Amino acid sequence: MLYILIAVGLGIWICAIQAIRVHRLLTSAIWLAGASALVALMIYLLDAPEVAVIELSVGAGLVTVLFVFAINIAGEEELAIIPVLPKPLVIILIVVNAVLLIVLNLPAFGVELPPVLGGQFTKTMWQERGLDILLQIVLIYSGVLGVLGLLSEKKIHPGEEEQA
Amino acid sequence: MTLSIPMIMLLVVAGVVAIGFYGLIISRNLIKVVIAMQILVKGSLLALVLAGRTTGKVNLGQSMALTVIIADTIVAVIALALAVQIRRYFGTLDLKSLTTLRR
Numbered sequence: 050m051l052y053i054l055i056a057v058g059l060g061i062w063i064c065a066i067q068a069i070r071v072h073r074l075l076t077s078a079i080w081l082a083g084a085s086a087l088v089a090l091m092i093y094l095l096d097a098p099e100v101a102v103i104e105l106s107v108g109a110g111l112v113t114v115l116f117v118f119a120i121n122i123a124g125e126e127e128l129a130i131i132p133v134l135p136k137p138l139v140i141i142l143i144v145v146n147a148v149l150l151i152v153l154n155l156p157a158f159g160v161e162l163p164p165v166l167g168g169q170f171t172k173t174m175w176q177e178r179g180l181d182i183l184l185q186i187v188l189i190y191s192g193v194l195g196v197l198g199l200l201s202e203k204k205i206h207p208g209e210e211e212q213a
Numbered sequence: 214m215t216l217s218i219p220m221i222m223l224l225v226v227a228g229v230v231a232i233g234f235y236g237l238i239i240s241r242n243l244i245k246v247v248i249a250m251q252i253l254v255k256g257s258l259l260a261l262v263l264a265g266r267t268t269g270k271v272n273l274g275q276s277m278a279l280t281v282i283i284a285d286t287i288v289a290v291i292a293l294a295l296a297v298q299i300r301r302y303f304g305t306l307d308l309k310s311l312t313t314l315r316r
Contacts, residue, residue, distance in 0.1 A: 081251055084229075091225070100279055112289050123297050136239075170271075173272035181279075185280060196294070198297075199290070
């Protein structure tokens with residue numbers, strides 16, 4: 050189990066680094082899909098199959114399709130990577146961030162995972178997290194508006210058309 | 214120090230969050246920024262599920278993770294729609310040339 054988790058974790062790191070590193074946007078989106086699929090596998094290994102399935106279908110499926118669609122419309126644009134901050138400062142910030150995250154969570158390092166009681170996920174979701182459900186409905190409605198924005202074309206007024 | 218599941222998971226989470234932050238800082242392409250943000254959220258998603266699992270509140274962690282997945286997807290959809298419209302109106306996705314907000 051431990052070695053499988055280590056392998057999946059390394060896979061997530063490699064996919065994430067490649068998604069940031071590669072220049073082509075389409076390749077980057079495919080690496081992101083790989084990272085999402087491995088994250089779903091890791092969530093499954095943590096005994097949360099419902100969330101893993103949703104992450105796999107939404108994170109690795111739907112979002113990738115949206116990315117490919119948007120990149121096709123917007124087109125590839127090769128930009129030289131010139132960071133806003135100097136690169137050494139960026140690396141120091143990232144390392145400090147990662148170290149802080151690990152140090153603050155040190156008490157959790159030696160903890161053994163308790164056995165899963167399970168079977169109550171849907172009950173918790175529908176009965177105790179009602180506000181979350183409401184929020185999700187609002188978010189999905191906003192998502193529909195977002196897709197309309199993605200698909201909408203620029204309107205051409207009759208006068209402009211004649212001039213063109 | 215012996216290896217434990219929370220230790221491995223936390224190292225993975227720290228790494229993924231760091232990679233996401235790095236991408237968010239150095240990227241200049243608008244779509245690449247959205248990709249970096251997605252990676253950052255994957256790290257927090259793993260952290261939420263792990264937190265629920267270690268504290269014994271499995272269902273709470275999972276339902277929060279589910280909300281994060283939905284919110285993350287909608288953020289990606291709206292950000293991509295914005296990126297496409299920005300490309301149409303301004304002709305570029307370069308964040309540096311968009312900072313003036315002039316046509």
